[in-house]
Amino acid sequence: MPARVRVEDRECPLSTAMSYVGEWWTVLLLHDCFDGYTRFDQFEANIGLSSSMLTTRLKTLVDNGILTKRVYHERPVRHEYVLTDFGRSLRPVLVAMAAWRNEQLAPSERAMILVDTDTGREVEPVTVDPVTGLSVSDPRFAFRSGPAAGEEMRARYAGERGKPGGS
Template sequence: MANRFRPEDLSCPLSTTLRHVGEWWTLLILHDAFDGYTRFDEFQRNLKISSSMLTTRLRTLVEDGLLERTQYQEKPARYEYVLTELGRSLRPVIVTLAAWGNERLPAGERTMILVEAESGDEVEPVVVDRASGRRVDGPEYVFTAGPAASEAMRRRYEPPRTR
């Protein structure tokens, strides 16, 4: 299985991520995969996506290492698409995107909500720092150049000069 995440992509983690999962159908296919869909016809029926678009998107997801294609039937040859570990690692991103969308809708207009499986209680996901448990969406958290940053990235995040 080829994995198209390359070291040269690391110049900007946002552009790298969007290059791999920023296309509309890609996120919807991944969402369906998290809901247990694995077969071409399941994805197509649920998403109402054209065969050619679904074929292209699934091929890309396999090439990127987010899904694994395995044969489940020989005659005729049939395949299923299962999330890889890398693909499963995108679940928090999908959950957060859905929550962001729901925050902008009146409660009665939400078509899908996140709940705790056992209790059925609705939950509100937030992004927190693993070490401190503090939310990281406030102004006290900022991006800065990382150890592998290009010169352009370092210039972008250099501290402002004092006059």
């Protein structure tokens, strides 16, 4: 049974972003891409996804403009999948997701960490407002309807509901 999609979700950037990368396998494929994997057999061996499912996921990423498919061998024809600029712009999202999970673990329990490759030092990424320098996790930052918001999105953020601590 398909999930019910609310009208406001059609314009919500979180909902639309999830339509691009909201599947478990998609995030794992992107992780592999950022680690330098480009070929079908590499993805298949590393992730363990069936060929048909992997083909479907890669096609979706290409169709959505996240990856581009290009020939790397003529006979037989073999393709590689390379991140586009749009796809590369997802890196901070994956870094933030990994950091969010690592925050829940003791340093000795972290299986993968983000490091500065010049120094080898582990880094803890944060997303900050460039004007104030504050982390966007600060409660003073809240979503509001934007200039392109429709009636439902404007209603969602009208009044107290869109304020921190509002219902």
